[in-house]
Amino acid sequence: MRVMAQMAMVMNLDKCIGCHTCSVTCKQAWTNRSGTEYIWFNNVETRPGLGYPRTYEDQEKWKGGWELNKRGRMKLKGGGRFKNLMTIFSNPKLPSIGEYYEPWTYDYSTLTDAPAQEHTPVARPKSLISGKNMKIEWSANWDDDLGGSTETAHRDPMLAKIAEKVKFEFEQTFMFYLPRICEHCLNPSCAASCPSGAIYKREEDGIVLVDQDKCRGWRKCVSGCPYKKIYFNHRTGKAEKCTFCFPRIEVGLPTVCAETCVGRLRYIGLMLYDADKVLEAASTEDDHGLYEAQREVFLDPFDPEVMREAEKAGIARDWIDAAQRSPIYALINTYKVALPLHPEYRTMPMVWYIPPLSPVIDVVRDTGEDAEDKGNLFAAIDALRIPVEYLAELFTAGEVEPVDAVLKKLAAMRCYMRDINMGRDPDASIPAAVGMTEEEMYDMYRLLAIAKYDERYVIPPAHAEQAHSLEELSTECSVSDYGGGQQDLFGEGSGTPTPIAVENFQMLQDRQTSDSLAGPENKGARVNLLNWDGKGSPPGMFPPKGPDS
Amino acid sequence: MNLLLFVVFPYVCITVFVVGHLWRYRYDKFGWTTRSSQLYENRLLRIGSPLFHFGMLGVIGGHIFGLLIPQSWTDAVGISEQMYHVAAVGGGLLAGVMTVVGMVILIYRRRTVGPVFSATTVMDKVMYAFLAAAIVLGMWNTIAGSILTLGGEYNYREGVSVWYRSFLAFQPDADLMGEAPLGFQLHALVAFALFALWPFTRLVHVFSAPLGYLTRPYIVYRSRDDTRLGSHRPRRGWDRVG
Numbered sequence: 001m002r003v004m005a006q007m008a009m010v011m012n013l014d015k016c017i018g019c020h021t022c023s024v025t026c027k028q029a030w031t032n033r034s035g036t037e038y039i040w041f042n043n044v045e046t047r048p049g050l051g052y053p054r055t056y057e058d059q060e061k062w063k064g065g066w067e068l069n070k071r072g073r074m075k076l077k078g079g080g081r082f083k084n085l086m087t088i089f090s091n092p093k094l095p096s097i098g099e100y101y102e103p104w105t106y107d108y109s110t111l112t113d114a115p116a117q118e119h120t121p122v123a124r125p126k127s128l129i130s131g132k133n134m135k136i137e138w139s140a141n142w143d144d145d146l147g148g149s150t151e152t153a154h155r156d157p158m159l160a161k162i163a164e165k166v167k168f169e170f171e172q173t174f175m176f177y178l179p180r181i182c183e184h185c186l187n188p189s190c191a192a193s194c195p196s197g198a199i200y201k202r203e204e205d206g207i208v209l210v211d212q213d214k215c216r217g218w219r220k221c222v223s224g225c226p227y228k229k230i231y232f233n234h235r236t237g238k239a240e241k242c243t244f245c246f247p248r249i250e251v252g253l254p255t256v257c258a259e260t261c262v263g264r265l266r267y268i269g270l271m272l273y274d275a276d277k278v279l280e281a282a283s284t285e286d287d288h289g290l291y292e293a294q295r296e297v298f299l300d301p302f303d304p305e306v307m308r309e310a311e312k313a314g315i316a317r318d319w320i321d322a323a324q325r326s327p328i329y330a331l332i333n334t335y336k337v338a339l340p341l342h343p344e345y346r347t348m349p350m351v352w353y354i355p356p357l358s359p360v361i362d363v364v365r366d367t368g369e370d371a372e373d374k375g376n377l378f379a380a381i382d383a384l385r386i387p388v389e390y391l392a393e394l395f396t397a398g399e400v401e402p403v404d405a406v407l408k409k410l411a412a413m414r415c416y417m418r419d420i421n422m423g424r425d426p427d428a429s430i431p432a433a434v435g436m437t438e439e440e441m442y443d444m445y446r447l448l449a450i451a452k453y454d455e456r457y458v459i460p461p462a463h464a465e466q467a468h469s470l471e472e473l474s475t476e477c478s479v480s481d482y483g484g485g486q487q488d489l490f491g492e493g494s495g496t497p498t499p500i501a502v503e504n505f506q507m508l509q510d511r512q513t514s515d516s517l518a519g520p521e522n523k524g525a526r527v528n529l530l531n532w533d534g535k536g537s538p539p540g541m542f543p544p545k546g547p548d549s
Numbered sequence: 550m551n552l553l554l555f556v557v558f559p560y561v562c563i564t565v566f567v568v569g570h571l572w573r574y575r576y577d578k579f580g581w582t583t584r585s586s587q588l589y590e591n592r593l594l595r596i597g598s599p600l601f602h603f604g605m606l607g608v609i610g611g612h613i614f615g616l617l618i619p620q621s622w623t624d625a626v627g628i629s630e631q632m633y634h635v636a637a638v639g640g641g642l643l644a645g646v647m648t649v650v651g652m653v654i655l656i657y658r659r660r661t662v663g664p665v666f667s668a669t670t671v672m673d674k675v676m677y678a679f680l681a682a683a684i685v686l687g688m689w690n691t692i693a694g695s696i697l698t699l700g701g702e703y704n705y706r707e708g709v710s711v712w713y714r715s716f717l718a719f720q721p722d723a724d725l726m727g728e729a730p731l732g733f734q735l736h737a738l739v740a741f742a743l744f745a746l747w748p749f750t751r752l753v754h755v756f757s758a759p760l761g762y763l764t765r766p767y768i769v770y771r772s773r774d775d776t777r778l779g780s781h782r783p784r785r786g787w788d789r790v791g
Binding site: 236 | 578579580581582583584585586587588589591594595598599601602603663664667668754757759761762763765767768769770771772773
């Protein structure tokens with residue numbers, strides 16, 4: 001047994017209102033630079049829909065992820081090492097910018113500069129790639145809220161698998177939102193496809209990162225990732241991906257997307273897993289077995305043997321504690337309501353989803369029946385095969401039973417809690433019908449409905465108790481080094497990097513988790529104006545006042 | 550004059566080549582990339598780029614064979630002059646034609662496709678000029694010198710190659726090159742100028758040819774480097790406390 005820790009996320013899709021706040025805040029934080037216009041580390045898709053980039057789930061076309069060869073061994077779907085190198089000069093499976101969208105801005109200056117004329121001047125869209133006028137024909141959320149779905153949704157690769165049963169008639173349709181970030185897989189095919197070895201998985205927390213100094217821009221990771229969550233920065237010529245906001249995670253803060261989620265639908269926590277069993281689980285022959293196989297890779301953090309092995313593997317005691325309190329472990333293994341996205345890609349993804357019950361509830365309610373009655377809901381889950389099969393295509397490689405079981409648990413929770421909220425006697429037969437006790441059901445309700453910040457995000461800080469040495473100012477690297485030297489000599493972004501100031505994140509955490517204003521006392525007379533929230537005047541900003549004033 | 554052109558200039562260029570790469574690698578790891586433009590345009594690239602690059606690999610292999618292996622060695626293993634000539638010209642022609650066709654497609658693409666052209670730096674353009682000149686001169690030497698034998702027979706393996714090996718051994722014999730036909734002289738000079746430019750262009754990606762990929766494990770694990778928690782390594786003499 002080789003115990004490793006993995007930072008993981010679960011999203012409760014029933015709560016997603018599709019507001020895109022996560023995408024926007026993520027973009028503001030990470031990809032608001034030139035060359036990253038089309039890069040969305042976090043995006044929210046309306047399903048059924050094409051996704052981003054368009055039809056990325058069609059692996060017969062894009063060849064992402066892994067497959068089993070004839071001998072049952074794992075093999076990159078895009079081709080082995082030799083084929084990978086032979087296609088290095090022109091990647092045959094790289095989505096063109098058109099599959100994402102051509103980023104644009106507007107020619108705003110004409111609005112103020114235009115000479116007097118009969119018609120109001122308009123700001124025309126200009127491509128950020130060619131600089132020319134362009135016609136906007138697609139973008140990251142072109143089919144948001146099923147907009148234009150009568151034209152496009154039939155190309156949804158997941159719908160195609162159950163297509164003969166679906167008539168895309170508006171009144172019969174269903175939809176939900178699917179927020180996506182990088183899956184930080186246990187068996188990442190992007191890393192396996194990278195010729196330079198620049199993509200690595202961190203031993204401590206399993207976050208998958210691209211070493212920007214080692215990346216040589218071969219673009220193999222883009223086609224290797226079946227989720228298409230690695231993007232090519234077309235200005236710097238380097239691959240970029242979701243970082244799980246590692247500078248925030250290291251100081252115990254949730255990712256930006258989770259922090260700003262309006263519906264509070266994201267959970268972050270640790271999972272302990274047995275690294276020796278990953279490959280075996282990923283090689284499970286039957287696609288339908290992959291969900292169960294992945295669950296078996298996870299270790300029970302309460303098992304004394306696992307705790308002992310974890311300590312032997314150098315996992316700190318507070319990390320094991322955090323793994324025991326992990327909401328992720330509870331949702332995946334205790335309540336078994338979270339499911340992986342596309343286990344059939346065999347990458348062992350680590351961002352899981354609680355499938356939405358809302359498509360079912362909407363239908364029941366529309367018929368005028370009681371949508372919180374157990375009998376009605378259970379019957380509807382059994383009867384409404386199309387939404388359920390669609391969810392199964394997303395989360396269990398098409399196997400309906402696990403999705404059925406999760407939906408019934410969620411339905412049971414709804415019915416059971418209604419009795420309690422209405423002041424009636426709780427009906428123990430409802431949890432029993434889905435194999436749970438009353439207490440378990442109530443605990444699950446608490447976690448899903450009213451869990452507070454520190455229950456949703458159980459993030460042990462990284463073992464950098466050396467916090468002070470993280471501060472570049474106190475060790476080296478004076479301000480004059482920032483932006484010093486001759487930049488951009490060999491094209492955009494070349495030259496020495498501008499450091500991520502770790503101290504900024506440490507202070508951000510102090511500010512967000514304490515009741516005081518910015519400027520912790522122990523910092524003496526140093527003020528970081530970047531973190532000043534505008535409230536009050538932090539000590540050290542002005543010289544100390546004399547004794548008589 | 551020969552001394553300046555075929556001893557001093559090449560050594561200066563090679564020095565710039567070596568020192569330049571060391572400097573670039575230390576100063577600009579982030580800028581060390583292929584700067585691929587495939588995202589902008591794929592139709593022409595799909596044909597042009599493999600043609601050019603595979604052709605170029607053949608050309609480089611041919612140069613290694615022709616310049617570094619003495620004629621006496623091939624004679625010793627029983628390869629006659631005639632056999633060598635046919636193989637060298639045949640292989641060289643094939644690789645050369647692939648390279649030239651690929652290069653024409655790529656330059657056409659770079660000039661005509663708007664986004665690609667606007668992503669082209671000044672260094673790129675200078676580099677393209679020298680690279681194209683070196684390739685065209687090389688093709689000219691193969692066709693005019695070895696096939697049509699304009700200006701008489703010239704066995705470069707008794708001239709240019711010997712000079713090149715003497716150059717690498719730091720005992721340069723400039724006269725050998727001075728006697729070579731003009732085409733060979735120009736090709737060598739342009740190539741050395743290209744070597745001098747090399748570290749300052751996107752050509753550095755040649756030295757990142759990812760051969761290690763064939764042997765490394767698929768998944769790379771890395772520990773958070775505790776000696777490097779910021780983006781700079783702590784200076785010597787600064788120890789962490791705790």
